[in-house]
Amino acid sequence: MTDWAAWTRGRGRVLAGVAVVTALLLSFHGSVPNGVGGLGSLLESFLPWLGVVVVVLLVLALVRRSALALLALLLPVAAWTHLFGALLLPAPEPGPGDLVVVQHNVSDENTDPEGTARALARAEPDLVALEELVPPALDGYAKALAPDYPHRVVRGTVGLWSKYPLTGSRPLDIKPRGIEEEWERGLRAVAHTPRGAVAVLVAHLPSVRVGPSGLASSRRDESARLLGDALAGEELRRVVLLGDLNGTVDDRALAPLTDSLNVAERGLALSFPAGFPLARIDQVMARGGTVGALRTLPATGSDHLPVVARVIWD
Incomplete structure (x- = not known):
């Protein structure tokens, strides 16, 4: 089997599913109910750490050689970047009136x-x-x-x-x-x-x-x-x-x-x-x-x- 075939066959479906769920949690965390154990607030308290999940999924997708999982990972990467990417940019130059x-x-x-x-x-x-x-x-x-x-x-x-x-x-x-x-x-x-x-x-x-x-x-x-x-x-x-x-x-x-x-x-x-x-x-x-x-x-x-x-x- 060629390398390309190994990447494109239907492996990594579970990883892709986890990536989609991670993207949904990042994008719609406000929809997670708070009525049971404050689950929504608990998730939101550690929301940036879902980026670690993305990194782990990336490593596993590469090990599994799954193009499907890598493609699915674009969703949580985009969601995390939208929420937190700006925080990683350089600080603006200080001004005299700050x-x-x-x-x-x-x-x-x-x-x-x-x-x-x-x-x-x-x-x-x-x-x-x-x-x-x-x-x-x-x-x-x-x-x-x-x-x-x-x-x-x-x-x-x-x-x-x-x-x-x-x-x-x-x-x-x-x-x-x-x-x-x-x-x-x-x-x-x-x-x-x-x-x-x-x-x-x-x-x-x-x-x-x-x-x-x-x-x-x-x-x-x-x-x-x-x-x-x-x-x-x-x-x-x-x-x-x-x-x-x-x-x-x-x-x-x-x-x-x-x-x-x-x-x-x-x-x-x-x-x-x-x-x-x-x-x-x-x-x-x-x-x-x-x-x-x-x-x-x-x-x-x-x-x-x-x-x-x-x-x-x-």
Whole structure:
């Protein structure tokens, strides 16, 4: 049998079928139901990783010498490229009026707050948003950041440090029902930048859990809706949201935020867990501008990686 005949005979039907299913999941992930174990949100949390499935299928198709499977693979490749390809492109050139921000869940078990703060400051951001601030460590962050960031607001376990004056600070009510203990994980302040006033929101949404029954995310989802309500009521045109949202921008549960805010146009920037990042749950979003590039910084004493982004105003 000729080599061409070996490639074109009907082998690789299973691989081709898996490729088609992968393409359907990428293209129509919003149609996967969420009612059973949060399956839709679970898929969307790790959606970029379907690209690994495509690579494995490619290797198997070559081993099997299946033209049918290779042809079918064009479908998930096109779908993945449409969804995530732009994130891999080079970042746009920085402009003089851009706002550089750092977002980091520093972990309440971080044993080196001052070292973490100095590492964040080396990225030379204009704003630094931190979550999981606890009283024993707060002084360390404040001391290390004070020379370059004289303006700060701390509400509960979230904080914002700024090179520019901050006014109008207040807590954000994003506490879901059923939490009885003290719980303050959101703030809003106005940063007076050279390009004008910017409403800055810092939030830490509740964690999600993956167990035998699927994804447990009801508190996170409710908190996201409350944060969406706060955004809808924000009067300033320019807004930046910084936070550990415990969800990816593809997760439908964050639609109250992603429907009204722009997300990063460049950079996958997987941020959690720090040892082997699987998802970007630390987010920078903006209104009145675009998040032109987003990248991670080196690991600190946290289980999250810091992310740094450049916001380009309209």
